[in-house]
Amino acid sequence: MKGIKDKYGAESMALLKHGSPGSHLEHLFKAYGSDTIAEPAYAQCRGPRETGFGLTFGAWVGSPEPTDIRDTKCLVLIGSHIGENMHNTQVQEMSDAIDNNATIITVDPRYSTAASKSKYWLPIKPSTDMALLLSWMHVLIYEDIYDKAYVEQYGFGFDELKEHVRSYTPEWAYGITTIKPEEIRKTARVMAAAAPSVIVHPGRHVVWYGDDSQRSRAIAILNGLLGAWGRRGGFYFKEKIKIPTYPHPPFPQPKWGWEELGEKYPFAEMGITNEIVQASIPKKDQKYPIKAWFIAGTNLLNTIPQHKIIEKAIDSVEFIVVVDTMPMEITGYADVVLPECTYLERYDGIRSATNREPSIALRMPAAEPRFESKPAWWIAKQLGERLGLHDYFNYKDFKEVIAWQLKQLGTSLEEMEKVGVKKFKRKSGPLFLKEGQPYEFATNSGKIEFYSTELEEKGFDPMPIYTPHNEPDQGFYRLNYGRSPMHTFSRTVNNPNLNDLMDENKLWVNSKVARIEDLKNNQEVWLENQDGIISSFPIKVRVTERIRWDSVYMYHGFGHSNKKLSRAHGKGASDTQLITKVTIDPLMGGTGMRGNFVKILTENPHKKEIVS
Ligand SMILES: Nc1nc2c(c(=O)[nH]1)N[C@H]1C(S)=C(S)[C@@H](COP(=O)(O)OP(=O)(O)OC[C@H]3O[C@@H](n4cnc5c(=O)[nH]c(N)nc54)[C@H](O)[C@@H]3O)O[C@H]1N2
Ligand SMILES: Nc1nc2c(c(=O)[nH]1)N[C@H]1C(S)=C(S)[C@@H](COP(=O)(O)OP(=O)(O)OC[C@H]3O[C@@H](n4cnc5c(=O)[nH]c(N)nc54)[C@H](O)[C@@H]3O)O[C@H]1N2
Numbered sequence: 001m002k003g004i005k006d007k008y009g010a011e012s013m014a015l016l017k018h019g020s021p022g023s024h025l026e027h028l029f030k031a032y033g034s035d036t037i038a039e040p041a042y043a044q045c046r047g048p049r050e051t052g053f054g055l056t057f058g059a060w061v062g063s064p065e066p067t068d069i070r071d072t073k074c075l076v077l078i079g080s081h082i083g084e085n086m087h088n089t090q091v092q093e094m095s096d097a098i099d100n101n102a103t104i105i106t107v108d109p110r111y112s113t114a115a116s117k118s119k120y121w122l123p124i125k126p127s128t129d130m131a132l133l134l135s136w137m138h139v140l141i142y143e144d145i146y147d148k149a150y151v152e153q154y155g156f157g158f159d160e161l162k163e164h165v166r167s168y169t170p171e172w173a174y175g176i177t178t179i180k181p182e183e184i185r186k187t188a189r190v191m192a193a194a195a196p197s198v199i200v201h202p203g204r205h206v207v208w209y210g211d212d213s214q215r216s217r218a219i220a221i222l223n224g225l226l227g228a229w230g231r232r233g234g235f236y237f238k239e240k241i242k243i244p245t246y247p248h249p250p251f252p253q254p255k256w257g258w259e260e261l262g263e264k265y266p267f268a269e270m271g272i273t274n275e276i277v278q279a280s281i282p283k284k285d286q287k288y289p290i291k292a293w294f295i296a297g298t299n300l301l302n303t304i305p306q307h308k309i310i311e312k313a314i315d316s317v318e319f320i321v322v323v324d325t326m327p328m329e330i331t332g333y334a335d336v337v338l339p340e341c342t343y344l345e346r347y348d349g350i351r352s353a354t355n356r357e358p359s360i361a362l363r364m365p366a367a368e369p370r371f372e373s374k375p376a377w378w379i380a381k382q383l384g385e386r387l388g389l390h391d392y393f394n395y396k397d398f399k400e401v402i403a404w405q406l407k408q409l410g411t412s413l414e415e416m417e418k419v420g421v422k423k424f425k426r427k428s429g430p431l432f433l434k435e436g437q438p439y440e441f442a443t444n445s446g447k448i449e450f451y452s453t454e455l456e457e458k459g460f461d462p463m464p465i466y467t468p469h470n471e472p473d474q475g476f477y478r479l480n481y482g483r484s485p486m487h488t489f490s491r492t493v494n495n496p497n498l499n500d501l502m503d504e505n506k507l508w509v510n511s512k513v514a515r516i517e518d519l520k521n522n523q524e525v526w527l528e529n530q531d532g533i534i535s536s537f538p539i540k541v542r543v544t545e546r547i548r549w550d551s552v553y554m555y556h557g558f559g560h561s562n563k564k565l566s567r568a569h570g571k572g573a574s575d576t577q578l579i580t581k582v583t584i585d586p587l588m589g590g591t592g593m594r595g596n597f598v599k600i601l602t603e604n605p606h607k608k609e610i611v612s
């Protein structure tokens with residue numbers, strides 16, 4: 001790290017991180033002089049939705065989502081498969097909503113678990129959601145069933161929106177989405193009848209087709225028309241406790257960092273992982289060259305699409321450090337692996353959550369770290385001291401930092417070790433708007449922007465438009481993927497208990513496709529994508545009516561190639577390996593990953609290579 005700093009400047013060392021270890025290393029990096037930091041939870045996850053909601057309501061959705069699912073009368077899920085996507089609070093609140101007879105509308109080309117709990121399942125043709133969203137707006141506006149008082153008081157640009165969606169009739173959308181016009185009208189009326197206790201859910205993993213910020217804006221606009229933001233059963237005003245910063249000298253000011261790397265994308269508000277990867281491949285006259293990577297808690301090869309580019313970047317950088325809890329694909333590329341102990345064996349930063357009531361939570365060790373593993377805070381501190389940054393790590397044990405912070409918050413380590421989670425009283429005011437209450441949104445106009453002044457200023461469509469996306473060629477199916485309820489991304493497949501529950505993913509194939517391709521249940525197949533990339537390992541077929549015939553589906557996170565993962569190695573296929581094409585969101589740089597197509601191979605394509 002010293003060498004990189006002396007030779008190229010600290011900015012040339014990038015931190016790619018996710019989760020708790022990331023915050024300790026972020027502290028180290030800022031002290032060291034680098035703000036070249038990014039995490040996949042932005043450009044591979046929820047970035048576009050924050051842009052879309054930010055431009056409309058002047059506020060990020062944020063995490064956890066301030067959705068009042070518990071009290072909603074109508075929940076609309078657009079490719080958000082809560083129940084398989086195990087965001088616990090949302091799953092629990094959704095089951096409360098089901099008990100309360102809330103209407104659930106699920107838009108998904110797949111009959112997800114959420115779809116099975118829904119009154120309306122709209123099996124949309126993949127990639128066409130924008131058409132449905134625009135025609136829902138059309139129905140709400142032209143049937144005069146939107147929340148007029150709310151729109152009049154808080155909305156900006158309604159007349160422009162009304163004109164904009166005039167031609168987006170349900171009949172128009174039918175031809176694109178395959179959803180019948182009467183279904184579109186009926187579901188729009190159901191939403192309007194429930195309003196304002198209705199949630200058109202923002203989703204979470206929303207990097208799909210490249211126009212994702214705009215699709216998220218369409219979702220935000222619908223919520224605005226229904227008067228759902230700041231209303232019971234819609235979205236509540238969240239509140240969070242600010243954790244005081246443990247005293248340290250000010251950080252040095254880097255010459256460039258994540259912002260400059262993402263300067264092509266005017267609405268990027270966090271580091272873009274794929275831009276860091278690109279900047280690590282040397283080019284002529286490079287303004288922001290990256291020479292080394294520090295990776296903590298993110299398995300890049302299963303996380304960021306376009307393996308070829310990542311591998312080229314890995315070959316180009318001079319030095320790679322990986323902090324991980326176990327041997328993964330990424331640890332195989334490291335010059336140095338620093339083994340972290342697991343979350344059950346360490347203290348971490350205090351978690352402060354946005355909820356109806358703000359709360360903090362303590363992570364503390366239940367057991368001693370094993371072998372040579374250490375907590376990330378210890379790793380960061382040891383490195384910091386060797387880099388001459390003692391003043392930024394002015395404590396013996398991170399426990400002292402936590403104890404100090406908790407004291408400032410009027411509690412103590414002793415109390416938190418007993419209670420684990422502590423709620424605080426709200427200070428920011430009520431959860432919801434009162435009837436007619438004046439309210440200023442943090443947008444240019446101070447209102448909910450149906451017409452975005454910021455997008456107009458920067459030369460983008462001020463209101464979302466429908467753009468057709470690529471379609472599979474003959475013999476190819478769209479590669480669709482999502483969460484396994486038993487697993488977290490690619491990180492838990494080797495865990496013995498979770499591996500017992502699910503040890504491989506399967507390829508969901510519609511029975512019509514199975515007939516055409518002559519496939520049987522549990523038959524092993526290989527997949528070849530539009531760029532000729534073939535899955536390293538076979539995947540078993542699951543014949544089902546629960547997926548449309550134009551796509552196939554698999555759980556993300558399987559098909560591990562590191563042999564040290566004794567249970568996970570070679571089990572199932574990796575969706576990431578087959579995602580070689582991305583469509584970048586021009587607003588914030590997210591990688592749209594759902595424009596990849598595969599054909600199904602029944603003969604082992606790798607066998608031939610071995611024989612010859
Ligand atoms: N068990 C478990 N839960 C998790 C996670 C985990 O790893 N494991 N990860 C968490 C994280 S970080 C995230 S971001 C969330 C992600 O969770 P979500 O945002 O809910 O889900 P995705 O995985 O993006 O979406 C998968 C769904 O989108 C559907 N879909 C695919 N294409 C289209 C389309 O064109 N239109 C529509 N309408 N639907 C489509 C798929 O059929 C599938 O049902 O899950 C969180 N929860
Ligand atoms: N193809 C495809 N790509 C995706 C997605 C998808 O659905 N499909 N989903 C995207 C989304 S929504 C997200 S949020 C990202 C998530 O992306 P990542 O967070 O990178 O997900 P994982 O692949 O689980 O990699 C996590 C790594 O952290 C390690 N790890 C686990 N716990 C700890 C710990 O306590 N300390 C340390 N130091 N390491 C730990 C694991 O061993 C593993 O190597 O992936 C994105 N990428």
Ligand SMILES: [Mo]
Nearest residue numbers: 041045046205
């Ligand atoms: Mo995510």
